[in-house]
Amino acid sequence: MTDDRIMTIREMCDAYDVTPRTLRFYEAKELLFPIREGQKRLFTKRDRARLKLILRGKRFGFSLEEIRQLLDLYDMGDQQQTQLARTYEIAQQRLSDMEAQRDELNQAIDELKEQMRWGEKMLASMDQSKRAAE
Amino acid sequence: MTDDRIMTIREMCDAYDVTPRTLRFYEAKELLFPIREGQKRLFTKRDRARLKLILRGKRFGFSLEEIRQLLDLYDMGDQQQTQLARTYEIAQQRLSDMEAQRDELNQAIDELKEQMRWGEKMLASMDQSKRAAE
DNA sequence: ATGGGAATTTACGTTGACGTAACTCAGACG
DNA sequence: CGTCTGAGTTACGTCAACGTAAATTCCCAT
Numbered sequence: 001m002t003d004d005r006i007m008t009i010r011e012m013c014d015a016y017d018v019t020p021r022t023l024r025f026y027e028a029k030e031l032l033f034p035i036r037e038g039q040k041r042l043f044t045k046r047d048r049a050r051l052k053l054i055l056r057g058k059r060f061g062f063s064l065e066e067i068r069q070l071l072d073l074y075d076m077g078d079q080q081q082t083q084l085a086r087t088y089e090i091a092q093q094r095l096s097d098m099e100a101q102r103d104e105l106n107q108a109i110d111e112l113k114e115q116m117r118w119g120e121k122m123l124a125s126m127d128q129s130k131r132a133a134e
Numbered sequence: 135m136t137d138d139r140i141m142t143i144r145e146m147c148d149a150y151d152v153t154p155r156t157l158r159f160y161e162a163k164e165l166l167f168p169i170r171e172g173q174k175r176l177f178t179k180r181d182r183a184r185l186k187l188i189l190r191g192k193r194f195g196f197s198l199e200e201i202r203q204l205l206d207l208y209d210m211g212d213q214q215q216t217q218l219a220r221t222y223e224i225a226q227q228r229l230s231d232m233e234a235q236r237d238e239l240n241q242a243i244d245e246l247k248e249q250m251r252w253g254e255k256m257l258a259s260m261d262q263s264k265r266a267a268e
Numbered sequence: 269a270t271g272g273g274a275a276t277t278t279a280c281g282t283t284g285a286c287g288t289a290a291c292t293c294a295g296a297c298g
Numbered sequence: 299c300g301t302c303t304g305a306g307t308t309a310c311g312t313c314a315a316c317g318t319a320a321a322t323t324c325c326c327a328t
Contacts, residue, residue, distance in 0.1 A: 009305070020305075025286060039294075039306055060242040061235070063284070073249065091250055098243050105236045108194050112229050116222065143275070154275080159316060173276055173324070198315070 004045045006035070012043050016051055026054065031068050046075075061101075066094060138179045140169070146177050150185055160188065165202050194228060 009020050026032045027041070031054055034041035043051075050071055057067040069090050143154050160166045161175070165188055168175035177185075184205055191201040207221045 019286080021286065021288085024306085029285095041305085056242075058285095060238055065284090070246075088250065088254075091246065095243065095246055095250070098239060098246070102236060102239045102243065105232060105239065109229065109232050109236065111190075112194055112225065112232070116225055116229070120222070153316085155316065155318085158276085163315095175275085 007043045007048070009034075009041050009043070012048075012051070015048075016055065018051075018055075023051075026051070026064075029064055029068065031064065031071065050074075060098075062094075070094070141177045141182070143168075143175050143177070146182075146185070149182075150189065152185075152189075157185075160185070160198075163198055163202065165198065165205060195232065196228065200224070200228075 007015070009023055012018070012023055013020055023032065023034075023041070023043075027034060032043070032047050032050055034043045034047055036042075053071060053074065054064075054067050057070065058064075062070070073088075073091055141149070143157055146152070146157055147154055157166065157168075157175070157177075161168060166177070166181050166184055168177045168181055170176075187205060187208070188198075188201055191204065192198075196204070204221055204224065207218070
């Protein structure tokens with residue numbers, strides 16, 4: 001299976017369009033845990049799954065720290081239920097934050113659209129006078 | 135008219151809920167141009183109008199640099215319609231960015247909710263076994 | 269004159285997510 | 299054996315948008 005292949009740092013960089021620095025940085029921040037064979041890092045299927053989630057999280061505007069916490073939720077097996085419950089709390093908190101953020105964003109979008117109707121009219125009228133002047 | 139009153143830095147801070155540091159910072163970044171009477175800054179109606187736009191811009195997620203450019207174009211007023219059109223373009227771009235961001239956010243919210251249903255069941259079942267064990 | 273309370277300037281600190289040297293080290297190749 | 303390539307480590311640099319501290323200056327009331 002090419003699925004559980006092990007990848008070098010370069011293969012990872014090419015596959016996910018990130019720099020080596022970024023991968024090492026993520027490792028330092030305990031977001032990834034590549035195998036350390038001697039000096040080299042070897043990235044497993046698990047690292048790839050985590051990296052995908054990291055990148056997606058970033059697109060959503062999460063901080064790396066928030067992402068780290070969410071990642072812990074993902075690969076929690078049969079841990080202590082207090083831990084699990086705690087993580088669940090965090091996720092809930094994060095969810096309501098996101099919903100609030102979405103609502104603000106929607107409001108901002110509406111406001112901006114409103115603003116733009118202004119400029120639209122302005123442009124139209126200026127276009128008119130420009131045509132008239134020709 | 136209290137409309138074209140001149141305001142001190144403190145009055146501005148109170149009126150717009152910003153710190154003096156912020157106002158000086160905006161001046162340094164050439165977003166505001168208060169009159170310098172001796173040492174003191176005096177903010178005119180124009181500065182207030184600009185500040186309002188700055189704060190609104192920030193809510194829309196523009197960077198200060200983007201805002202500065204928009205303000206400059208805005209200032210050109212009805213001079214060049216090309217500038218106005220450019221402003222409109224920028225706003226449109228930002229709008230679609232925001233909408234894309236909102237959509238991604240919504241998707242992320244759904245996904246996170248999905249994840250959480252997982253943890254919910256898990257918590258419930260663990261609670262069961264805990265009760266049973268007592 | 270003196271103290272108090274603003275406002276000012278200068279300049280270093282902060283946070284997050286890496287970028288960018290600079291230097292070392294380990295294999296691979298000819 | 300020398301060199302080239304790729305990977306590694308260490309550590310300082312960057313960018314945004316201010317915060318914060320220190321030292322100074324100003325006007326005004328007591």
